[in-house]
Amino acid sequence: MTVESHHHIDEYLPLLDGLHEQYSVHLDKFDGPLDLLLHLIRKNELDICDISIAIITRQYLDFIKAMKDLNLEVAGDFLVMAATLLQIKSRQLLPVVEPEDQEVDETDPREELIRRLQEYQQYKDAGMLFGARALLGREVFVRTAFEPALVAAQNVEGPLEASLFELVDAFRVLLLKIPVETFHDVAPGDSLSIADCINDILSQLQEHNTVQFNDLVKDELTRERVIVTFLALLELCRLKLIRIFQGSVHGSIWFVPAVAADPSEVINTDEF
Amino acid sequence: MNSELSAIIESLIFTADSALSTDRICDLLTEFERGEVKSALSGLVEYHQGRGGGFELIEVAGGWQFRTRPAFHSYITRHIKTRAAKFSQSALETLAIVAYRQPLTRAEVEHLRGVDCGGVLKTLLEKHLVRILGKKDIPGRPLIYGTSKEFLEVFGLKDLKSLPTLREIQALGEQPKFERQEELQLEPDKVIPMESYLPFE
């Protein structure tokens, strides 16, 4: 076995050769630290379930060192794995001090890593299988010509189709064209926002004609939720989108949409 | 008739975006004689006419093309007229603005898009993707728009809060430099045997 032989940087030079000419560095064919580890395991003909951490760690570190020596930027993910390997290695080196103590360290420190490698191997193989299929546009083709008689027939009443990503992306592209100051961020941060709350209320009013204030806050009866909900209601009221009613003093507050939206009616009357 | 050649010619005509001339087919299939190609073509025409399927092989505009039989046009237009259409860019943009900035008025939509949006908004209203929430209490009392329940259905959203934010999409783009990578190049001449094409069956 050559595994114990010295792993000089030269060994990696052919592998890395040419890489540094590229403006962005990708560690050759290694799609991340797990991929590199699998490569090392295979190269050393090790059993994935019984890898020698000592060998793998050294070669892994050599590899990273070679990258650095060549002034290649080493991705953070690779360094995290290096730390993990060293940690496992050091845990293996630690003598079991008190054997009569509970079997705390009974588990193999490599276990978690092995499980991840095995799982990763599955998806890597699955990806290869995907790539080996007859792909539309590569090995398999569909008809592209359209019949003149049918081109004339236009889609009139059919539904529309688009993906969420297209929607966000359209918005993103649009924003790039617009000066920044035009914008206020509707939903800043992850905490409760009035904008979210307004959307929530609007959604509910689509399904019910009347909504009670209590229903809006019953799932999360916190001071913050009540205040934000109340502010959202005031805002909606100011925009004249809802009408608020209260049955009696201290009675329950409920509200209805201010306009029963029948688009056809309204469109013709004013805007269009 | 060389049936392998016939099948190859069929696949060529099938995938061409306009009628394919005999000359062109011969140019593409240099390994076959012109005579073979011609007889394969007439064999194919006869075959498709005889089988009485939904389409046939027709010589049009100096080339060959598969066309549906005219008798079936009424069925086909049923599909064409009612199939799901892709959003136009302006419809998508307008819908995006309404979705992310609701409640808002037409003037606000137009301010963002920089063009008149009356027509697009009307279409979106008619498709029930956008709805009128009310009227704004400012001079002119303009209508206020928001998205509808159908909007959520079309995009498969549980509620408006499930709309991805711009920040989330932009965060995806902010990739570390090393992740940008080359596409895996396939050797162009690598011919994979038939069996390996369908690895899962």
Place this chain on the structure above:
Amino acid sequence: MNSELSAIIESLIFTADSALSTDRICDLLTEFERGEVKSALSGLVEYHQGRGGGFELIEVAGGWQFRTRPAFHSYITRHIKTRAAKFSQSALETLAIVAYRQPLTRAEVEHLRGVDCGGVLKTLLEKHLVRILGKKDIPGRPLIYGTSKEFLEVFGLKDLKSLPTLREIQALGEQPKFERQEELQLEPDKVIPMESYLPFE
């Protein structure tokens, strides 16, 4: 078999610009029974398989579509510009993870791959192979991803259930330990029963 109906169905599928589902065909052809439509469809599949032409009728992405036989791709690409169907290894890996583990978040993909996946996910979103399903109900409400209809179309899959199970993939990987690197050849005669196809254990 009603041959008029078969011809009508053929013409519908032939002119549709994407796979046509059985439901859609039944909706369009209200004058025929669902049972009739279904048996006509299976008759057509068999017929086109048997005739050995340039294209065949395939069930893909929950619908029916005529597609060229893979064996002829080298001829077809002589006159058709291939649509970018190049995938990097990381794109395929990420796609596999999304396909088998969906619905899942970016963080989950990254945990499995051990590397940042924002850029790859964005590319897959742009190629419409992956789609945003919504947001997960956990702190931070991260986006959740799944595969799209286009994914099934591009990879020629009838549905997600027709993916091989991870167990089957693992079994493949265990056979030749070191030679497996370049081309994963599957034994053509290995027939996996349909029932075992549930990929989401």
